[in-house]
Amino acid sequence: MTASTPTSAAPKFCQGIRYFAETLPGFDQYGGEAAIAPQQTAISSPSDPAAVYQTLLAADALRYLTLHVTSSKASGHPGGFASIADTIAALVMLGHKHLITEVGHHAPGFYSNVFLDQSLEDMGIATVEQMCDRFRETHGLLGHLSGQIPGLLNPAGPLGQGQHFAMAGAKLHPGTLFPVTIGDGGLGEPYVISSIAHFNTAYPDVTNFLPILVWNGYSQEHHSMVSTKSNEEMVAYWRGNGFANVILVDAKDYDDANQPGAYVDSTAFSLEKRLAFTKAVLEATDEAAKAALGGTLTVLIIKQLKGAGVHKRGAQSHNLYPGDTAEKDYIASALKTRALTPAAWELVRTNYGRAGGGPAAKTVATEFELACPDLGELPLNEFPMGDKQVATTAMGHLVVAVGKKDPAFVVTNADGNAASGINNINQGLKIVHPTQDDTYFQGPKGQVYEPLSEDACAGLAAAQALFGARSLWCSYESFVINGLPIWQTVTQAMAELRRPTPATVTLFTAGALEQGRNGWTHQRPEVENYFAGMMRNGNVFPLFPIDANSIQVCYDWALTQKNKGITITASKSPLPIRTTLAQTRQSLETGVIELQATPGEKTVVFAVLGDMTLIPVLAAAETLAEAGIGSRVVSVVSPRRLYRPTDVAWEACSASDGQFLSDGDFAQVFGGDALIAVTGGSSAMLEPVMLRSNLPRDMFAWQRGDTAASAAAVMALNGLTAENFVSRAKTLLG
Numbered sequence: 001m002t003a004s005t006p007t008s009a010a011p012k013f014c015q016g017i018r019y020f021a022e023t024l025p026g027f028d029q030y031g032g033e034a035a036i037a038p039q040q041t042a043i044s045s046p047s048d049p050a051a052v053y054q055t056l057l058a059a060d061a062l063r064y065l066t067l068h069v070t071s072s073k074a075s076g077h078p079g080g081f082a083s084i085a086d087t088i089a090a091l092v093m094l095g096h097k098h099l100i101t102e103v104g105h106h107a108p109g110f111y112s113n114v115f116l117d118q119s120l121e122d123m124g125i126a127t128v129e130q131m132c133d134r135f136r137e138t139h140g141l142l143g144h145l146s147g148q149i150p151g152l153l154n155p156a157g158p159l160g161q162g163q164h165f166a167m168a169g170a171k172l173h174p175g176t177l178f179p180v181t182i183g184d185g186g187l188g189e190p191y192v193i194s195s196i197a198h199f200n201t202a203y204p205d206v207t208n209f210l211p212i213l214v215w216n217g218y219s220q221e222h223h224s225m226v227s228t229k230s231n232e233e234m235v236a237y238w239r240g241n242g243f244a245n246v247i248l249v250d251a252k253d254y255d256d257a258n259q260p261g262a263y264v265d266s267t268a269f270s271l272e273k274r275l276a277f278t279k280a281v282l283e284a285t286d287e288a289a290k291a292a293l294g295g296t297l298t299v300l301i302i303k304q305l306k307g308a309g310v311h312k313r314g315a316q317s318h319n320l321y322p323g324d325t326a327e328k329d330y331i332a333s334a335l336k337t338r339a340l341t342p343a344a345w346e347l348v349r350t351n352y353g354r355a356g357g358g359p360a361a362k363t364v365a366t367e368f369e370l371a372c373p374d375l376g377e378l379p380l381n382e383f384p385m386g387d388k389q390v391a392t393t394a395m396g397h398l399v400v401a402v403g404k405k406d407p408a409f410v411v412t413n414a415d416g417n418a419a420s421g422i423n424n425i426n427q428g429l430k431i432v433h434p435t436q437d438d439t440y441f442q443g444p445k446g447q448v449y450e451p452l453s454e455d456a457c458a459g460l461a462a463a464q465a466l467f468g469a470r471s472l473w474c475s476y477e478s479f480v481i482n483g484l485p486i487w488q489t490v491t492q493a494m495a496e497l498r499r500p501t502p503a504t505v506t507l508f509t510a511g512a513l514e515q516g517r518n519g520w521t522h523q524r525p526e527v528e529n530y531f532a533g534m535m536r537n538g539n540v541f542p543l544f545p546i547d548a549n550s551i552q553v554c555y556d557w558a559l560t561q562k563n564k565g566i567t568i569t570a571s572k573s574p575l576p577i578r579t580t581l582a583q584t585r586q587s588l589e590t591g592v593i594e595l596q597a598t599p600g601e602k603t604v605v606f607a608v609l610g611d612m613t614l615i616p617v618l619a620a621a622e623t624l625a626e627a628g629i630g631s632r633v634v635s636v637v638s639p640r641r642l643y644r645p646t647d648v649a650w651e652a653c654s655a656s657d658g659q660f661l662s663d664g665d666f667a668q669v670f671g672g673d674a675l676i677a678v679t680g681g682s683s684a685m686l687e688p689v690m691l692r693s694n695l696p697r698d699m700f701a702w703q704r705g706d707t708a709a710s711a712a713a714v715m716a717l718n719g720l721t722a723e724n725f726v727s728r729a730k731t732l733l734g
Helices: 049-071 085-093 104-116 119-123 128-134 162-172 191-202 231-240 271-293 329-338 342-357 391-405 423-429 454-466 477-496 516-522 525-537 548-558 581-590 614-626 663-670 683-692 711-717 722-733
Strands: 178-183 209-215 245-250 298-303 388-390 410-413 471-476 504-509 540-543 565-570 574-576 592-598 603-609 630-636 674-679 697-700
Touching: 049 085, 049 104, 049 128, 049 271, 049 329, 049 342, 085 104, 085 178, 085 271, 085 298, 085 342, 104 119, 104 128, 104 178, 104 342, 162 178, 162 191, 162 209, 162 454, 191 454, 209 231, 209 271, 231 245, 231 298, 245 271, 271 298, 388 391, 391 423, 391 504, 391 548, 391 565, 410 454, 454 471, 454 477, 454 504, 471 477, 477 504, 477 525, 477 565, 504 548, 516 711, 525 540, 525 565, 525 683, 548 565, 548 581, 581 592, 592 614, 603 614, 603 683, 603 722, 614 630, 614 711, 614 722, 663 683, 674 683, 674 722, 683 697, 697 722
Parallel strands: 178 209, 209 298, 245 298, 410 471, 471 504, 504 565, 540 565, 603 630, 603 674, 674 697
Antiparallel strands: 388 574, 592 630
């Protein structure tokens, strides 16, 4: 029986709930006192009948709220979370609140979870009505998880990412369980299992993360690709990938409603069988948690039909469409079926408030700034002008110094530090590897993490930075594309984050111009488009140091920054020292360094991005001088500083940085009779210069890769030659 209007006995937080049950079977027997006793943080036993019953109530509360909040906007995704609600409730009742998900579509369920423990009150959401009002609204509860929601540990959007956050959390917080739900649709991503396997090989003692497979038979719009596997095949799959402990709970084993197919809905069982299934989930979750915390790589698999207990089943339950409001008959019917009594709501809220020691927003590790060791003054080495040095090697010297002072610091690279001129990092910090071999600078206690997957490289580095520790992701510029989705996810989360955390820093070797013999497979600087677009986000700073002095200052600066994404792009070839340390320090404030000014009747300004690209530009300046034409060569080190404040969403960033080159200073730096912008990468990176200049102007940029004998030949193939610069300058000058 349900009542369609709230009763006077309903707790205040229930304001907005449409349907309440008049009675609940079993409540008188098992609902008299909260299963989590006062001053306790978890139930006393997963086999306690009262704890089992109250976990079932919590699961139904989660299902009700998930469907209620999504139907309030006729938008969002209730079905996937509904099939794992029992396990989320079990985790909370067992005191585990460091909950992570790979599945962004489970967001409304995770919001419901932190609403029940009062975490959302930190953002002014104290009632169900307020939660509905702010669901999928600006400054509210985003459609997918973000970094600004109290009590939630990680962002979630693209599939195949959540395990990185769980592994980083486990590495940084021994003794704390980091469960991560992984959808069986997401299991089709190749990164999930491979990244866990490499992590476990590198850090075999860090097992306090717990993958939880949401095996519900469906992905977003059809059956999942693993839906045809038998239980035995699924267990064998995980065991074959290194999981010593595979625990599977199949709802089908408890079905007394004669449901067809391999995937069934536990909410359709009799109360007796529902309790039996809930007990099995509780006991399995407790067993899995203890095994993971006890040093055994463990996975928990929950097999239950997608959409269990909500408005539809299977892929049709995945999301709501326009018109799918609480007035729709199938939604109203589902809400009435899942309705709790006011006393049951109060009981669930009491358990949730006590679980884990209080609201997740007040207790989980990511709600606090992680203490990082003081690095002191780094050993910067100022090379003399004209000396030839490898920039990446100079930075590697500083990276080693950071690792020596910060044991949690990790460098990630897809097995290519030596090829990038930073073998000194391997030598100083050692590759983490189970085989001790000094020839290759590797051993079990290393700080250089080397999976062959760029996703795994970016994943651990970015997740560790988001969770409060220092890291560095190194790669060839050409290969980073597979790691960029999680790096983008993390930098966006950092922009929204409510606490300071170290910037996520990368070093990308500009192999495009240096890898001529390898051809276009190693020449993909168009990846800079990615960072150029992200600059407008407000907290993304691509840096292009000029030489070995410049790169040291860039990295030193990056280590002091909070809540930013900072990419450093540099060559691995020995190049002339053209700047002092002081010049780059200034350029990080203004964006630029004026390298050279040559007088003449008219002045051509070269805005140059990169280090090797300076070679043909300086040659062009010399040729122009012979013709009586003046020039000014300006190196763009931090293009983000060259935007206008209104071009960038910097004010919305939690650690806002509103420093931009003023109009007056821009006119002084880039003033002249003509402007030529030059980059060996994407033209988009110099957009701010082209936007603000009113001079006759043109752009030389990367076009495509090809096989060539030298960097000069690669540049020539793309039109980046002194002859072309001179010709274009003369044309612009008329």
